[in-house]
Amino acid sequence: MVEVTVTPRSSLADCPVRVHVRGLSPSQLVTLRAWLRDEHGERFQARAFFRAVRGALFLPPGPGPFPGVVDLFGGAGGLIEFRAGLLASRGFAVLALAFFAYDDLPRTLSQLDMEYFEEATTVLLQHPKVQGPGLGVIGISKGAEVALAMATFLPQGVATVWINGTGLGTAFLHGNPLVYKDISLPAIPYGLERVLITEMGALDNSAVFGDPQDPTHRSSAIPVEKIKGKVLFVVGEADRSLNSKLFARLAMAQMPPEQSHLLSYPGAGHLIEPPCSPLCSISSIRSSPLPLLWGGEVKPHAEAQEHSWKEIIRFLEKHLGCATQKL
Incomplete structure (x- = not known):
């Protein structure tokens, strides 16, 4: 209706x-x-x-129903579908969801409106081939921030995969304020004066985030202690975009030990993707005037992608229920 x-x-x-x-x-x-x-x-x-609905829905063959997953990427914006397609081949019904820089969405991300993501979960759960009542959410970088906010505010999220997230991973907002119904949380501004330009002409953003433990930032706190579902944190220790391991540990410190698990990979960079994806240590995105430095070393990064993907599939199957059919 x-x-x-x-x-x-x-x-x-x-x-x-x-x-x-x-x-x-x-x-x-x-x-x-x-x-x-x-x-x-x-x-x-x-x-x-x-x-x-600004996204693409991937369904495995067969009558289903299948465990549902929302798939989110980061600062590149737009609609990115390859990971959703792979997850669907493993038996999940996956909604690859754009949240800025796509169709009639804003070209830049000014705020996180959680009602938009709530509506996406409602649409996915209403599909006849999607089993409920809960969903999984997987996000990388800015998408990881959104995923953790969904786990905090939306009851549908029962299994969250956080891959190299930024300030929200510490339970604080960086760069973009959050609104949800009558809740409005201000953001901690990015420290753009701390951005460095490397000899290769790439932006090193590793120092752009303020100290998440600064007491003056309490008004930007996200109550991650209210998360009811499980969270898997995936971290590349050679991430040159941000100190994702610090952000993950600070978030986990606010949650009961049994609710979260950390996968931390020495030598892996920011863009930890499915196996056989090439290492991308520097790339351009539409929101940046210069290429961005992501970090990572070839061999350990490849090993991290192979191991983390198996663990992500196992985590989603455990907490959403095993998929009834796989390719």
């Missing part, structure tokens, strides 16, 4: 309103119409055209 909500329900002409449509099928074309009559009985109307 399609549901349309307008907030606020009553508004003056010079105040914005938010129109939210739920229950649409993925990629469904929809037309929104609005009209009013003035005091003379004249009718004014407007319409706009949209395409629903």
